[in-house]
Amino acid sequence: MGEIYKQIITAKQQGKRLLAILLDPDKVEIDELEVLVEKIALSEATHIFIGGSLLFANRQDTIITLLKNKLTLPVLLFPGSASHITDLADGILFLSLISGRNPDYLIGQQVQAAPLLKKSKLEVVSTGYMLVESGKQTTVSYISGTTPIPNDKPEIALATALASEMIGHKMIYLEAGSGALHPVPLDMIRMVSQNIDIPLIVGGGIRSKAWMDQVYEAGATLVVIGTAFEKNNDFFSDL
Ligand code: 1GP
Numbered sequence: 001m002g003e004i005y006k007q008i009i010t011a012k013q014q015g016k017r018l019l020a021i022l023l024d025p026d027k028v029e030i031d032e033l034e035v036l037v038e039k040i041a042l043s044e045a046t047h048i049f050i051g052g053s054l055l056f057a058n059r060q061d062t063i064i065t066l067l068k069n070k071l072t073l074p075v076l077l078f079p080g081s082a083s084h085i086t087d088l089a090d091g092i093l094f095l096s097l098i099s100g101r102n103p104d105y106l107i108g109q110q111v112q113a114a115p116l117l118k119k120s121k122l123e124v125v126s127t128g129y130m131l132v133e134s135g136k137q138t139t140v141s142y143i144s145g146t147t148p149i150p151n152d153k154p155e156i157a158l159a160t161a162l163a164s165e166m167i168g169h170k171m172i173y174l175e176a177g178s179g180a181l182h183p184v185p186l187d188m189i190r191m192v193s194q195n196i197d198i199p200l201i202v203g204g205g206i207r208s209k210a211w212m213d214q215v216y217e218a219g220a221t222l223v224v225i226g227t228a229f230e231k232n233n234d235f236f237s238d239l
Helices: 003-014 030-042 060-070 103-119 139-144 154-167 186-193 209-217 227-231
Strands: 018-023 047-050 075-077 091-097 123-131 171-175 200-203 222-225
Touching: 003 123, 018 200, 030 060, 047 060, 060 075, 091 103, 091 171, 123 139, 123 154, 154 171, 154 186, 171 186, 186 200, 186 209, 209 222, 222 227
Parallel strands: 018 047, 018 222, 047 075, 075 091, 091 123, 123 171, 171 200, 200 222
Antiparallel strands: none
16 A cells, blocks of 8 residues: 555544645646645645646646645645646546446546556555535536536435445545535535445535635545635735
């Protein structure tokens, strides 16, 4: 078992709260990175996720190099496609978009990525990625051409998460999508977390400390914050 996954499993077993800050290379300007790094260093973040659906801007490598030079937190790729893989990070969320029925995001991109990952030093953490309806169409839903799970159907989320765990994924990521209008409902998080043994990641549309706490209490081991930090670099110091 790799070090990154070992840390996440241990946190789950000990009821510790993990926090990932998501940086989207298309939204982070290089000249603001120094300030972001200082804020991240002072925050309670335990992980950095880096990635996005598109990556128009060619600066992911520069950002990762800077982060690795200045911080000791593990940096995990959160890729939108196989072309986003870089060896500079510590690990990768090897995502399969299991809420959708698009074969390219279920196995196609993974087949393209696997030979590259085999040669890399990245720790590969296989993750069942579940998109949940959030009140508006999100980029990931549009780009992947998949329909999210209705947010009033926790039983569908549970069945999907159980299938993912039985297939052998090591984590579940319940995702409302970046900038979601409504985050993943707490009853859905609770139903999924109470019935799986693998760690649960929750993200999308989380904008307050109060909501973060409720998400942890509902059973998430790791919470992801992207947009709230992008919009307000003092988000974590304000907490
Ligand atoms: C998106 O879950 C992450 O993939 C974070 O979402 O940008 O809404 O915080 P936000």
